[in-house]
Each structure stands twice: as C-alpha cells, then as structure tokens.
Amino acid sequence: MAQVELIMPKMGESIMEATILKWLKEVGDTIEAEESVLEIATDKVDSEVPSPVDGVLSKILFEEGDTVEVGKAIALIETESAASAESSSDSPSNSQQETNSVDLPQASVSQTVEVEESQRQVQGTEVKTRFYSPLVMNMARQEGISMAELERITGTGKDERVTKRDMLQYIEDRKQAKTSQPTEQPQKIAVPQPPIAPPVETPSIQSPATPKVPTPPRITPPKVDTDGNVEIVEMDRMRRLISDHMVMSKQVSPHVTSFAEIDMTDIVNWRNKTKDSFLKREGEKLTFTPIFIEAVTNALKDYPLVNASVDGYKMIIRKDLNIGMATATPSGNLIVPVIHNADHKSLVGLAKSVNDLANRARTNKLKPTEIQGGTFTLTNVGTFGSIMGTPIINQPQVAILAVGAIRKKPAVIETEYGDVIAIRHLMIASLSYDHRIVDGALGSTFLNRVKYYLESFDKNRVI
Numbered sequence: 001m002a003q004v005e006l007i008m009p010k011m012g013e014s015i016m017e018a019t020i021l022k023w024l025k026e027v028g029d030t031i032e033a034e035e036s037v038l039e040i041a042t043d044k045v046d047s048e049v050p051s052p053v054d055g056v057l058s059k060i061l062f063e064e065g066d067t068v069e070v071g072k073a074i075a076l077i078e079t080e081s082a083a084s085a086e087s088s089s090d091s092p093s094n095s096q097q098e099t100n101s102v103d104l105p106q107a108s109v110s111q112t113v114e115v116e117e118s119q120r121q122v123q124g125t126e127v128k129t130r131f132y133s134p135l136v137m138n139m140a141r142q143e144g145i146s147m148a149e150l151e152r153i154t155g156t157g158k159d160e161r162v163t164k165r166d167m168l169q170y171i172e173d174r175k176q177a178k179t180s181q182p183t184e185q186p187q188k189i190a191v192p193q194p195p196i197a198p199p200v201e202t203p204s205i206q207s208p209a210t211p212k213v214p215t216p217p218r219i220t221p222p223k224v225d226t227d228g229n230v231e232i233v234e235m236d237r238m239r240r241l242i243s244d245h246m247v248m249s250k251q252v253s254p255h256v257t258s259f260a261e262i263d264m265t266d267i268v269n270w271r272n273k274t275k276d277s278f279l280k281r282e283g284e285k286l287t288f289t290p291i292f293i294e295a296v297t298n299a300l301k302d303y304p305l306v307n308a309s310v311d312g313y314k315m316i317i318r319k320d321l322n323i324g325m326a327t328a329t330p331s332g333n334l335i336v337p338v339i340h341n342a343d344h345k346s347l348v349g350l351a352k353s354v355n356d357l358a359n360r361a362r363t364n365k366l367k368p369t370e371i372q373g374g375t376f377t378l379t380n381v382g383t384f385g386s387i388m389g390t391p392i393i394n395q396p397q398v399a400i401l402a403v404g405a406i407r408k409k410p411a412v413i414e415t416e417y418g419d420v421i422a423i424r425h426l427m428i429a430s431l432s433y434d435h436r437i438v439d440g441a442l443g444s445t446f447l448n449r450v451k452y453y454l455e456s457f458d459k460n461r462v463i
Contacts, residue, residue, distance in 0.1 A: 004053050005073035006037060009368045018042045019067045019133065020074070025057050031077060038074070041133075046238060047368050055079035067137060132162060135244070139167045164244045169220070238333040249395045253310075253434040257390045258444045260429050262451045264406050266459040267291060268425040278463065282348065289325060290350035292378055292403055295453035297321050297343040300376060303446045306438060307375045309396040315437050324374035324394060325354065327361040328383075336394060337361050338374040347463050382406060388428040398434035399443070401450065403427060 008018055021039040025031055036048040037057065059076040062068050132140075132150065140150050153170050155162040226232060235243065267288070275286040300307045300321050309316040321343045324336040337357035339345070345353060360366050376397055381389035382405035389402040404427055411424040429450065433443040 002079050003058065004055065004077045004079055006049070006051065006075040006077055008040070008068045008070050008072050008074050009049060010070045010372075015042045015070065017067050017069045017137075020062055020064050021046065022064055023060060024048070027057055027060055029057050031055055031057055041237065046364075047366065047371070048364070049074075050367070051077060053077060053079050067132075135164055136162050136167055139164070139171075143167075143171055145170075163240065236331065236333070238329075238331070238335075242334055245395065246392050249392050252395060253393050253398070254436060255390075255393060255432050256435045256438075256440060256443060257430050257432045258440065258447050259388065260431075260447050260451045262427045262429055263411070263424050263455050264288075264427045265425045267454060267457050268406060270457065270459045270461065274463070278351075282352070284352055284355050286351055287354065288403075288406075289354045289378070289380060290347055291454070291457070292380070292401075293323050293325070293339065293342055293350050293354070294347055295450050296323060296376065296378060296401060298453050299446055299449040301343065302449055303442065305442060306399050306433070306446050308398050308437060309375075310398060310434060310436050311396075318375040320373075320375060322373050322375045324377040324397075325357065326377060326379035326391075326394075327358050329362055329364075335361050335366070335371065336374060336377060337366055337370050338372065340373060376400070378403070382427065388430050390430055391432050393432055393434055398436075398438055399446075400432050401447075402430045402432070404429065 018040040019042070021041050023038045025037050031037060031051045031054065033052065033054050034050045037051050038049050040047055040049055055077040057075060058078040060074075061076070062074050068074055136150075139145075140147075150162070153162050153166055154160075156166055271286060271288065271291075278284065278286040304317055305315070307318045307321060309318070320341055322338050322340045323342040324338045326334055326336050329335060337360075339350065339353045339357065342350065342353075357366070357370060360370075374394065374397065377391075377394040377400040379389070379391050379400060379402050381391070381402050386404055387407070388404040391400045391402045393400050406425050406427045408423055409426045410421050411426060413420050413422045413424070429447065431443055431447040431450075438446075
C-alpha cells in the first residue's frame, strides 16, 4: 500500500490559504479519482477538492474550520500501487521519511493556530476562540494584531464573526487611539517606555520602496433602523464575500463607464436560422454569449492594454486572453467561471465551454482552476431583462463589459437610395474600466471595436 498526500490546491494568484468547511469523506471511506473529498473556502470563492487517485482515506490531517496554507498536505490516501509498495519495502529509509512527512503537518496545523497558541502562552489566560475567515486573518497578520486582541474585536457578522468591515473600522480606530483601554494596556505592552509603544500599536503594512495608492477615507454606513415590520436575514458566506469584493473594487479602482448601441440584427437572424441544426448536430444550445466572447477576444488583441492589471504604479499586461463570464447561481449569488485562452477556441468550442461552465457553476461543480486566472469579464445583464448596466470591475482586472437586452426598435439605416427607417434588433453595451490605466479614449475605442466586430458578423457564416 502506498500513501498519497492530498494537497491544499492553489485557488488563485493572490490566495495563499484556504479554510476547510466540511469533510465529505471519513477515514476508511473508499474514494475514486476526481471524487470530491472536502469543501474549502477562500476570501473569494467556495470549492470542492477532488481526490487525485483511487484509494482509501487513511488519515485526516486538519479539522473543519482549520485554515491551511496552499501546498500543504491535508489528508493521506492509501492506494493499491505495486510499484510504490515495492519501492517502500526495498528502502527502509524512504519509509521512515514518508512517516515523518505524514506527522509534520499535524504538528504545525497552520500559521493561524500557531499564532493563537503563542498568544495563549504569552497572555497566560484562557482565550475564547471563534472562526475567522482567511481575509480577516491576513489583515490581522499584516497589522500585527495578536489573537488575544482579535478576540476582543466586536464582530457584526453571523455568530458574532469578525468581518472585513469590522477589521477596517478597528484598524482606523486603533490608529486614532480611540479604542485603547488603560486596564488592558499592560497586557498588551509590558514595557512602559513610550518609544516601544508605536511599533506595536501602529505597524505599517506598506513597504516604503513600493509606491502605493493612498487608502481612501473610510465612510461609516448609517445605522439601519430595524424596528417595525421588517425581516432580518443574514447574508450567506458567498454573498458576504461578493459584498466585500465589490466594495474593495470601488475603493481601489476609479470607475468610468462608456456606452454603445449595437445593431444585432444580422446576429439574431443568423442564430435563429442556425440554432436548431446546431442543437441537433452538437447537442448544445447556441446562445449569444460565445458570439460576444469571440468579439471581445478580437478587440482585446487590438487593444491589449485593456487586458491588464495594476500593481502600484506598474501595468501588468496579460498575454493570455482568459474571459470570465458572470453566472447567477440558484441561490441568487454570483460566480465567474473562466474560459482560458478563449482566443484559441472556435465558435463551436466557445459554445460548448460556455454551456459546460454555466451548468457546473449552477451546481457548484467547478474546479479551482476554472474560477481563477481571468483577465477580462463579460456579464449579460440582458438575461434578466435589463436594458443596460454599469458593472463593477472584477479585481484585479481593469475592465468589464455588460451587454443588455436585445430589443426591436425603429432605427435609421443608410442605404444607397438614402436614409430609411427600419425595425432593427438593437442592444446597449457598457464598458466599465479602471481610469488609472484606461482613459476615456481607450475605453471608448475598445468598446466601439467590440461593436464593429458584432455588427460585421457574417450572416452567411457556417459552423
């Protein structure tokens, strides 16, 4: 029998750890390759972790609620591997090393737990622990907030959990010395010398060598009156993450939105003529989304600065065209699966990728790699009847395109015999972009290039 480590997967470029929500398998359960073993959560998305091999779950190294760094082993799976077993029996030293590698993760569960244990020893008192999201723990480490201090922060989330908003408010108050309590100060700082206090109380998370955009002043939301005939419903975890991500995006990026009206008549007529034969031949529905994605990828090739990210005062121009498509889930939340290298796919390939990702997004079956790495996002607000929208940029991207409902309207058409009024299928598209690197000229030019590709669609195209 050989043992294979189940590793905490990387869920995104900036995600370094994840929290275990639920173990779907127990020790002793038989597992097939690609079968989900546990559910994990990051500060961006929830996902399931599949088994890389067939085998039996022999050991669980972390419990539900533990936060684990990316790349660490979280469980051991025994497999029927003759080659591995033979290799292990021939080399006792290898067997010993394998045993050591199994015990190591259990000895150091996670950085979060180490911080908590060290704080208990320093304080010498019992600390009441509660669940903290990876985002909150990252903020605590960056600000030098101890576990004991973190426990004293009043949480406004479900079960009194500390949210990002709570952390931002506490950090701001602490810098202004509004929340300092003299009775608790000796526990925080044992040495009375004043010069020692500032580094402990107000550590800086910014590196002087790297210029950063100043943090905008925090706006405290007004207190909501909950008296009277109301119903109070807690946001679920996904909705809280979306809320924090959208607020962060508006704080980080100066949003500008441009609009264009697009004549979709040729595309509508072509799709109506093609969709039945396409469904019969490919077994897939032909929607407008793959056509939009094809036009976007062509426009991004013409204007690569829109396919970028911002890092301080650096512009990171992405060479891969990975298009995210905002998808509504049955719970009412939003997830953005990504079509990687969309410019390498034909229209048929795009249609199949769109349908596959959308279906699995609605059933929570997406793989971690399918929700990361996006360089540009498309959202179809017209699906629900909206004429147009002003979407929020999906960080760390710099632009997002929204397409509205396609409606029949009278329009002026230029012909060789003069201008005429005709019934056309018109759609309003909007592009929200980050004004730090995308100016109005570039944003409007890119949007009009998308318009050009859509209006130039070959109505006799064969797929």
